[in-house]
Amino acid sequence: MTADTVISAQGLNLTFQTNDGPVHALKDVNLDIRKGEFISFIGPSGCGKTTFLRCIAGLETPTDGTLSVNGMTPDQARRARAYGYVFQAAGLYPWRTIGGNVKLPLEIMGFSKSEQAERVARVLALVDLAGFEKKFPWQLSGGMQQRASIARALAFDADILLMDEPFGALDEIVRDHLNEQLLALWARTEKTIGFVTHSIPEAVYLSTKIVVMSPRPGRITDVIDSPLPKERPLDIRDSKEFIDIAHRVREGLRAGHVDD
Amino acid sequence: MKSLFPILTIVAAILVIWVLAVVPMNMHLTADQAQRDGLMVMPQTPAERQGYSGLGLSFANAGLIPLTYTLDRPRLPSPHQVAGEMWETIALRNVTSRQSxxxxxxxxxxxxxxxxxxxxxxxxxxxxxxxxxxxxxxxxxxxxxxxxxxxxxxxxxxxxxxxxxxxxxxxxxxxxxxxxxxxxxxxxxxxxxxxxxxxxxxxxxxxxxxxxxxxxxxxxxxxxxxxxxxxxxxxxxxxxxxxxxxxxxxxxxxxxxxxxxxxxxxxxxxxxxxxxxxxxxxxxxxxxxxxxxxxxxxxxxxxxxx
Missing domain, CATH: 1.10.3720.10 (MetI-like)
Structure with missing residues (x-):
């Protein structure tokens, strides 16, 4: 753990008690995430990637081990509103306009009216939705709705952005476009991003660090530091480095499956 | 407006059934009344008529059918009688009246x-x-x-x-x-x-x-x-x-x-x-x-x- 570590997990375990007996969702997870990193969690369903993200967010409580976010417990970090969370579905309120939806966290956190308006305008511009403030969610495409939900997560200026398969429900073309925009956003805002996905190209394209996980019990099998430059045009996906990393991720996923 | 047609169809069907039902429902009363008014009724005594169903009596006295729609105290009032009563008690009476x-x-x-x-x-x-x-x-x-x-x-x-x-x-x-x-x-x-x-x-x-x-x-x-x-x-x-x-x-x-x-x-x-x-x-x-x-x-x- 170094001075610029924002998220640190040591010996993390989480066991869910279910009707079919205990499920070991996370086993001995050790991971340090540094400030400004773009870190992806990849693995098949049941590998604990979403559970780990939810632990960071304080939405689940580990059974064992320590986890710190900005030097605080996840629950304290949640109270300090240290992160913005983007879910798989945009989850916009149908009775609020796009602007109203982005304003929701700001209202809850007690920002002044003028600051709310200023921030809504700023983050909507950041996700290329300036001019859509007065539209209702059903008037927007799925990709635009998901961008609005990212704007909502950015509105209160948390340093950390946690994203749980945010583009999983979108088609490939929209997804490529949003990935490109997300990288640009990350470069501009210098946030630390935790990103759950089960797409190998998406993980490799976006991340500075890829965490490969495997199920039963959910654990980390490989951590790959990406050698790709910060500037990444879409055609970087045809480069040799890109294909090499993708290959290593695939190998990691396959190795995790051997004991199935 | 699009929903008006199916609704009116059902209303029309109910009205038809209603109008048809008035005849057998009221025939016994109509026959009694007609007899008091000196008309020919088959069969001739109320006791005999009780043995008939409303439908059977209607077939035996087809000529009385129009009268089933105009009884003062029918068993089943006809639609126009109900409408008439409603018109009278809603539109023609003073709204503070107990008749309204x-x-x-x-x-x-x-x-x-x-x-x-x-x-x-x-x-x-x-x-x-x-x-x-x-x-x-x-x-x-x-x-x-x-x-x-x-x-x-x-x-x-x-x-x-x-x-x-x-x-x-x-x-x-x-x-x-x-x-x-x-x-x-x-x-x-x-x-x-x-x-x-x-x-x-x-x-x-x-x-x-x-x-x-x-x-x-x-x-x-x-x-x-x-x-x-x-x-x-x-x-x-x-x-x-x-x-x-x-x-x-x-x-x-x-x-x-x-x-x-x-x-x-x-x-x-x-x-x-x-x-x-x-x-x-x-x-x-x-x-x-x-x-x-x-x-x-x-x-x-x-x-x-x-």
């Missing part, structure tokens, strides 16, 4: 509206309690369900007698019975509506560290609005039924229920039928008002279903 259906309608409607207001307020408060408090969830809901299994006809006179004991008469006891019937759909719909936000929506609020009152005002309450309107529409018609039922067993002298009872007791079915139709039209109008309010509200909230 508008007067009786207002007596019932005022109790309905007061009862509906009490019932929905109570229903919403109970639903909020049930959603936020586990003890209330476990205790109130079974009683709310049990309350609706008691026949309101048995309960209504008891409520009215007991409230009368405390000197409370007139509108309020009827409103209480209306409230008793209308709170239930509101509780059920509102609980469902307040619980309609999914786990992800609730998690999102947790990431903002929102308080449960913020969750209520910003998420649960707006999410419950469509459910609430569905409940309102059931509740308002239940409230009207409650007010009418409250008038029936208690010798009330005004209201739709009183008119129905009077028509029945004095052998004047036209009065009963006119009151019945007026009540049905009132219920339809109340539901229509809530449908319009629903459309308006959802459109203003941006949730209008296209």
């Amino acid at each position: 259906l508008v007067y009786h309608g207002w007596v019932t409607l005022s109790a309905t509206l007061v009862g509906f207001a009490i019932g929905t307020t109570l229903g919403i408060l109970l639903a909020v309690g049930i959603v936020h408090n586990r003890a209330m969830d476990m205790s109130v809901m079974p009683w709310a369900i049990a309350s609706q299994t008691i026949p309101i006809l048995a309960l209504a006179p008891m409520i009215i007698v007991m409230m009368g004991q405390f000197g409370i008469q007139g509108l309020l006891p009827k409103a209480v019975i209306s409230a008793y019937l209308s709170f239930f759909p509101v509780v059920v719909g509102m609980v469902k509506g307040l619980r309609s936000p999914d786990a992800m929506q609730m998690d999102l609020l947790r990431t903002y560290y929102a308080s449960s009152s913020q969750g209520f005002w910003k998420l649960r309450l707006p999410a419950s609005v469509p459910y609430l309107f569905a409940s309102f529409k059931i509740g308002i018609s239940a409230a009207l039924v409650g007010a009418i039922v409250a008038e029936l067993p208690t010798g009330a002298r005004a209201g739709f229920g009183a008119r129905m009872l009077v028509g029945d007791q004095y052998g004047n079915p036209l009065v009963t039928w006119a009151a019945l139709f007026a009540a049905a039209i009132t219920a339809a109008a109340l539901v229509a008002i809530f449908t319009a309010m629903e459309r308006l509200t959802l459109r203003r909230m941006g949730m209008a279903a296209a």
